[in-house]
Amino acid sequence: MARILLEIITPDRVVVSEEVDIVTAPGVMGEFGVMANHAPMVAALKIGPLRYRVGDRVQWVAISGGFCEVSQNKITFLVEAAEKAEEIDVERALRAKERAEKRLQQAHAQAEKIDYARARAALQRALTRLLVAERGKAGHPR
Helix, strand or coil: CCCEEEEEECCCCEEEEEEECEEEEEECCEEEEEECCCCCEEEEECCEEEEEEECCEEEEEEECCEEEEEECCEEEEEECCEEEHHHCCHHHHHHHHHHHHHHHHHHHHHCCCCCHHHHHHHHHHHHHHHHHHHHHHHCCCC
16 A cells, blocks of 8 residues: 655654654544645644554644645645654643643633633643643554
């Protein structure tokens, strides 16, 4: 089976650089998949889980927004942050989730002025990290 080169890059590091069978990613217009010899494209990404398959092995990565480019049998993700499932500190993600939920509840209950979009994004990042950690441990294919 033909493969495509996957690169996931943050401002700090190259998270993944590997030949893969398929990549599925969270686009702002919905989830999309890319395989070898895909037509060139550029897509905006949202916070969410990215998964890729190499043979029977499925890998999960939590990403925090950015862009993706497909060109010449290569898919490059330029993202704000990315963590492989095995890199995620579940306790830290749980604490972040609790903080974000508390902040959103307080704002709603007290009609407090907060940066609502920022609080929702923090919650979404924490939920994504927990999902990716769980699926990565279980070897979950979807």
